[in-house]
Amino acid sequence: MMSYYEAHRTEFLxxxxxxxxxxxxxxxxxxxxxxxxxxxFVAEELRNAGLAGVELIxxxxxxxxxxxxxxxxxxxxxxxxxxxxxxxxxxxxEWKSPPFEPQIRGEDIFxxxxxxxxxQTYILIKAVEGFLKTRGNLPVNVKFLIEGEEEVxxxxxxxxxxxxxxxxxxxxxxxxxxxxxAPGLPTICVGLRGIVYAELEVQGAAHDLHSGVYGGAAxxxxxxxxxxxCALKDRDGRIQIPGFYDRVQPPSPKERxxxxxxxxxxxAYRAREVGAPELVGEPGVPLFERLWARPTLEVHGIRxxxxxxxxxxxxxARAVAKISMRLVPDQRPEEAFEQFRAAVERARPRGVTVQxxxxxxxxxxxxxxxxPFIRAAAQALTEVFGRETVYVRSGGSIPIVGxxxxxxxxxxxxxxxxxxxxxxxxxxxxFHLPNFYRGIEAVARYFEILGQ
Amino acid sequence: MMSYYEAHRTEFLxxxxxxxxxxxxxxxxxxxxxxxxxxxFVAEELRNAGLAGVELIxxxxxxxxxxxxxxxxxxxxxxxxxxxxxxxxxxxxEWKSPPFEPQIRGEDIFxxxxxxxxxQTYILIKAVEGFLKTRGNLPVNVKFLIEGEEEVxxxxxxxxxxxxxxxxxxxxxxxxxxxxxAPGLPTICVGLRGIVYAELEVQGAAHDLHSGVYGGAAxxxxxxxxxxxCALKDRDGRIQIPGFYDRVQPPSPKERxxxxxxxxxxxAYRAREVGAPELVGEPGVPLFERLWARPTLEVHGIRxxxxxxxxxxxxxARAVAKISMRLVPDQRPEEAFEQFRAAVERARPRGVTVQxxxxxxxxxxxxxxxxPFIRAAAQALTEVFGRETVYVRSGGSIPIVGxxxxxxxxxxxxxxxxxxxxxxxxxxxxFHLPNFYRGIEAVARYFEILGQ
Numbered sequence: 001m002m003s004y005y006e007a008h009r010t011e012f013l014x015x016x017x018x019x020x021x022x023x024x025x026x027x028x029x030x031x032x033x034x035x036x037x038x039x040x041f042v043a044e045e046l047r048n049a050g051l052a053g054v055e056l057i058x059x060x061x062x063x064x065x066x067x068x069x070x071x072x073x074x075x076x077x078x079x080x081x082x083x084x085x086x087x088x089x090x091x092x093x094e095w096k097s098p099p100f101e102p103q104i105r106g107e108d109i110f111x112x113x114x115x116x117x118x119x120q121t122y123i124l125i126k127a128v129e130g131f132l133k134t135r136g137n138l139p140v141n142v143k144f145l146i147e148g149e150e151e152v153x154x155x156x157x158x159x160x161x162x163x164x165x166x167x168x169x170x171x172x173x174x175x176x177x178x179x180x181x182a183p184g185l186p187t188i189c190v191g192l193r194g195i196v197y198a199e200l201e202v203q204g205a206a207h208d209l210h211s212g213v214y215g216g217a218a219x220x221x222x223x224x225x226x227x228x229x230c231a232l233k234d235r236d237g238r239i240q241i242p243g244f245y246d247r248v249q250p251p252s253p254k255e256r257x258x259x260x261x262x263x264x265x266x267x268a269y270r271a272r273e274v275g276a277p278e279l280v281g282e283p284g285v286p287l288f289e290r291l292w293a294r295p296t297l298e299v300h301g302i303r304x305x306x307x308x309x310x311x312x313x314x315x316x317a318r319a320v321a322k323i324s325m326r327l328v329p330d331q332r333p334e335e336a337f338e339q340f341r342a343a344v345e346r347a348r349p350r351g352v353t354v355q356x357x358x359x360x361x362x363x364x365x366x367x368x369x370x371x372p373f374i375r376a377a378a379q380a381l382t383e384v385f386g387r388e389t390v391y392v393r394s395g396g397s398i399p400i401v402g403x404x405x406x407x408x409x410x411x412x413x414x415x416x417x418x419x420x421x422x423x424x425x426x427x428x429x430x431f432h433l434p435n436f437y438r439g440i441e442a443v444a445r446y447f448e449i450l451g452q
Numbered sequence: 453m454m455s456y457y458e459a460h461r462t463e464f465l466x467x468x469x470x471x472x473x474x475x476x477x478x479x480x481x482x483x484x485x486x487x488x489x490x491x492x493f494v495a496e497e498l499r500n501a502g503l504a505g506v507e508l509i510x511x512x513x514x515x516x517x518x519x520x521x522x523x524x525x526x527x528x529x530x531x532x533x534x535x536x537x538x539x540x541x542x543x544x545x546e547w548k549s550p551p552f553e554p555q556i557r558g559e560d561i562f563x564x565x566x567x568x569x570x571x572q573t574y575i576l577i578k579a580v581e582g583f584l585k586t587r588g589n590l591p592v593n594v595k596f597l598i599e600g601e602e603e604v605x606x607x608x609x610x611x612x613x614x615x616x617x618x619x620x621x622x623x624x625x626x627x628x629x630x631x632x633x634a635p636g637l638p639t640i641c642v643g644l645r646g647i648v649y650a651e652l653e654v655q656g657a658a659h660d661l662h663s664g665v666y667g668g669a670a671x672x673x674x675x676x677x678x679x680x681x682c683a684l685k686d687r688d689g690r691i692q693i694p695g696f697y698d699r700v701q702p703p704s705p706k707e708r709x710x711x712x713x714x715x716x717x718x719x720a721y722r723a724r725e726v727g728a729p730e731l732v733g734e735p736g737v738p739l740f741e742r743l744w745a746r747p748t749l750e751v752h753g754i755r756x757x758x759x760x761x762x763x764x765x766x767x768x769a770r771a772v773a774k775i776s777m778r779l780v781p782d783q784r785p786e787e788a789f790e791q792f793r794a795a796v797e798r799a800r801p802r803g804v805t806v807q808x809x810x811x812x813x814x815x816x817x818x819x820x821x822x823x824p825f826i827r828a829a830a831q832a833l834t835e836v837f838g839r840e841t842v843y844v845r846s847g848g849s850i851p852i853v854g855x856x857x858x859x860x861x862x863x864x865x866x867x868x869x870x871x872x873x874x875x876x877x878x879x880x881x882x883f884h885l886p887n888f889y890r891g892i893e894a895v896a897r898y899f900e901i902l903g904q
Binding site: 026027028029087088090091094151152153193195197204205206207208209210211212213214215216217218219220222223225226227229230233235237274275276277278279280281282287290291294296298299300301302303304305306307308309310311312313314315316317320322324326349350351352353359360394395396397423424425426427428 | 478479540546603605647656657663666668670671672675678679681685687689726727728732733734739742746753755756757758760762763772774778801805811846847848875877878879880
């Protein structure tokens with residue numbers, strides 16, 4: 001079976017390219033047809049792999065893709081999760097090759113979604129395909145659930161999982177949507193930050209005004225956004241929202257020690273990966289704790305006024321700011337949003353009104369590294385990559401982990417094959433092809449170990 | 453001759469409509485051909501009015517339009533100034549009729565540039581036309597200088613005027629680019645704020661980053677812009693730039709008294725004209741002083757990150773903010789810009805670099821209300837409008853006033869026919885047609901008084 005994977009590398013790569021060429025951007029309404037094409041592409045791949053019951057599950061939002069193979073009674077059942085939607089590609093001018101024309105340079109394939117998450121979703125499909133094409137069966141039962149709203153925080157999968165449909169019954173979920181800590185270093189992610197994504201709309205005057213004629217009397221909603229942002233977070237990165245840190249659990253001493261042992265050069269990370277003059281964040285808190293175990297507040301964009309070339313002397317009537325907070329155990333998204341809303345209201349400057357909208361949210365989560373499903377995954381990774389598997393957390397949010405826990409009562413095994421420099425959500429996103437091929441083998445080995 | 457103006461109202465209105473239909477937006481490079489069309493339109497109007505020496509003066513930037521009539525030796529010579537360029541029309545969706553399809557509703561004509569400054573420029577042309585078509589001469593000498601970069605702070609007219617070309621020799625300039633204090637109340641503007649328009653470019657990481665993976669370590673240039681803005685101005689509107697207020701001259705007690713006597717309902721201004729929940733600005737400073745005699749700092753737009761529909765969790769690599777300061781006598785644009793630049797550098801947060809660029813600048817100015825050119829204008833306005841002329845200042849900036857003073861040594865007479873609710877630089881800009889017709893008559897009367 002491993003020889004099947006080796007023999008079909010070219011076809012796998014061609015298939016991945018076709019998947020990546022679909023601009024299935026879930027945050028932009030004009031890509032709705034591409035979303036459907038991507039869903040149908042996944043369904044067709046599942047059928048070709050030999051799965052049964054393949055269908056698009058329609059509902060409020062983008063379709064879910066389902067497919068299963070349940071021919072191993074008595075063996076564990078795995079729910080295999082991925083997502084076929086991708087982030088918008090902008091700023092387009094910074095891409096070296098067009099985001100939806102996959103290009104291989106060196107050992108990497110460059111395209112939006114290469115690593116997040118089409119390449120990794122494709123690993124799961126191809127691992128299953130190898131067994132079914134060569135042996136006609138799998139060592140475990142599998143159920144695919146691939147969604148199309150991960151990047152937009154859409155509610156379709158949440159609603160579906162919350163309904164606890166019988167066909168989702170499983171013993172554990174496998175999620176390929178995280179990264180390896182370093183090239184060649186097999187990694188399991190055992191913790192995720194949650195998120196609350198919000199939008200502020202600040203209204204000042206009834207219409208745009210001339211800054212000469214009205215400056216000194218008219219409120220400026222852009223300045224108001226700045227004042228609110230400065231009230232929410234101090235210059236050292238400490239969030240000033242009352243009560244926000246109350247539920248924050250520090251990492252265990254054992255975790256802190258393990259993180260300190262990770263092979264890592266903070267100066268190289270600053271210079272080569274981030275590329276900023278200095279790293280920032282709460283003073284005195286170690287980097288991994290800032291990234292994985294401390295909440296953050298970030299502004300993603302501020303709309304309003306004039307941002308073109310040259311000069312326009314306008315005081316805009318309104319401004320909109322997109323702001324998200326990353327949450328850590330045991331923060332609760334609803335509570336954090338209410339704390340945020342109240343803090344924004346308190347920070348509101350004179351002369352403006354502010355509306356706060358919640359766009360989406362997800363709870364933070366941690367998984368027990370002693371679960372047999374985690375241990376088997378660590379073993380499979382160690383065998384295929386030839387190095388001891390490390391346990392990390394991720395600063396990102398994978399809402400489905402919390403949903404699987406809450407509604408299906410199953411742990412999530414996060415085996416990730418991305419790399420730290422994959423440029424997720426950024427121009428020139430890529431996926432390292434050796435990780436693609438080894439990832440398929442590692443998932444296959446995981447099935448074998450679990451099926452023993 | 454006054455009967456000529458009455459008899460030709462329809463033609464004047466049709467001519468104005470044709471002028472307004474040209475989208476001569478100087479801040480947007482794609483409108484370059486429209487800029488030229490507008491310049492040629494003005495030149496053709498000057499020729500038709502009977503002026504001599506009409507030509508487009510080419511140079512670095514948009515053409516100036518020149519034309520003269522100098523057949524009154526021994527009489528004063530007036531330099532008549534206006535501009536044919538307009539502000540961008542965005543946000544387009546807030547216009548009730550398309551910005552470049554002039555529409556008359558009630559007694560107003562709606563279009564971008566209706567009041568600022570095509571309608572007012574057209575007043576000057578038609579006033580001259582009346583004399584030359586009916587009498588074949590004028591009571592004074594006139595020289596038109598109409599520019600096409602007023603809204604963009606372009607340097608062509610500055611360079612031209614600074615060269616002190618002999619044909620610009622004049623005794624006073626007449627500028628129709630201001631407004632009447634209230635409907636029916638003739639107004640001369642005797643002071644203007646200056647301006648410095650700047651752009652900040654804040655760079656954090658080398659590329660856009662995922663706010664989950666990097667939040668807590670990567671600098672956020674949008675947050676940095678917010679922190680810089682909050683450092684530059686406090687929540688009460690007091691500018692925190694060291695030295696910024698040092699040269700500010702308070703208005704004279706006589707001016708303060710006159711301003712306090714102006715017919716004005718501050719609550720109606722707040723509710724109907726501004727439409728904000730509250731007026732803002734320095735506490736304890738009266739409104740007209742805040743608008744006319746105090747400097748301001750306003751942010752006009754902040755570019756960077758994601759501002760579309762939905763959610764994108766990006767920490768942008770860079771952000772650009774457009775910021776202007778209005779200056780009052782005796783502040784100096786170059787000095788104010790250097791103070792600004794230094795204050796921005798001091799306010800720079802950790803982890804980012806900041807570049808500060810100056811886009812344009814203009815000195816503030818005040819004119820002596822006892823000048824005979826001002827007194828004659830006040831008399832003409834009082835006669836035509838039937839009410840005592842008031843003296844005000846404007847919070848806006850008309851850079852040419854300072855240039856005429858500095859290079860030609862002449863005062864500027866600002867007879868304005870706009871109204872406070874004309875929506876300058878905003879959607880639904882309009883010009884009040886009775887002011888258009890009476891404005892022509894008032895300028896004509898001004899020529900007669902000066903020629904006596």
